[in-house]
Each structure stands twice: as C-alpha cells, then as structure tokens.
Amino acid sequence: MTAVSGIVLAGGQGRRMGGVDKGLQPLRGKPMVQWVLERLRPQVDEIIVNANQNPDEYRKFGFRVVPDDIAGFAGPLAGLHAGMKAVSHELIVTVPCDSPFLPDDLVSRLKDSLGENDLAVAKTGDQPHPVFALVRRHCMESLEAFLAQGGRKIDAWYASLDVVEVSFDDEAEGFRNINTRGELDGA
Secondary structure (H helix, E strand, O other): OOOEEEEEEEOOOOHHHOOOOHHHOEEOOEEHHHHHHHHHHHHOOEEEEEEOOOHHHHHOOOOEEEOOOOOOOOOHHHHHHHHHHHOOOOEEEEEEOOOOOOOOOHHHHHHHHHOOOOEEEEEEOOEEEEEEEEEEHHHHHHHHHHHHOOOOOHHHHHOOOOEEEEEOHHHHHHHOOOOOHHHHHHO
C-alpha cells in the first residue's frame, strides 16, 4: 500500500469570517481544524498543517506546521507548495481546515481512482472541490513554475496536469466548508 501524506490547508486570512483564523474557530466545543484532523488522521500516514498565523496554536494538535514560502497569503497553491516540500511520501492529499465533515473514505476513493494521472480531485454533481485532492509529489516542479510565473488559481494549474475527477455525490455534505460566522453558527 502506497503511503499518503496529508496537508491541512489553514493558511488563509479568513476574510469572509471577519479576518479570524478559521481553523481555530470553535465548532461544537472544539476548533474546526481539530474536527478535520480527527477525520483525516486515520486516512493518512503523516499530517502537515500549512498555517501562516498562530503556528503555536496549530502545533498544539501534535503535527508539524509549515508556513507558505510565498508572501502575501497567496492561496491554497502556496499552501500545497509549502506542504509538498515538507512531506515524506509520494502521494499527497490536501484538505481545507474549514471542512469539518470531510468524508472518512476521501483518501481511499481518490487513491483508487488516481490510476496513472497526476491528480485526483473530489467532485459532487458538476462541482469539483479543488482543495480536496490527491496529487503526486512529482508535480511540485510544475507547481513551482506556475507559482513563479505569478499563477495563483488552482483550476488553472490543474488544467496543466492529467486530472481525474472522482464523484462523491453520495457524500456531498462532506465537502461543506464554513466560510462565514452564519455558516459556523448553522453548523
């Protein structure tokens, strides 16, 4: 069985939630990122947390924390890049810190569908969920080149790779992310 590294993307500014660190916001008695970590942990062989704020708070969960190498909160690709440099395994799954209901079988289903492709991405209906993806480590060179040219849009980078979309229509709720205070209160 090929080992998989997990990267939890917690490097954003939380603008839609009033500029707070979303992963550390409480949901049902514990920080949102803790829900994510508890669901991801049984699915992977290691976890790296990408965070640009509050690294000491994130370290308390017991995982290595790495910030973006690219300044200015450059988005999920910058987090993937930083995480890829830190991981130990050839297969890398990414999940956001604000999706506490992620599927318990996310990694196995992405892995089963990867085949010879560079990347497998989850989708529900016609909607891909680009931050829920399994990527091969060899894609780091392509990612570095994309970022060096000023690329930031995750879909634009994916378009340069061999990608398979994996249907999770049966678990659509697992991809609900919490971006606002209202969504947090409703969860």
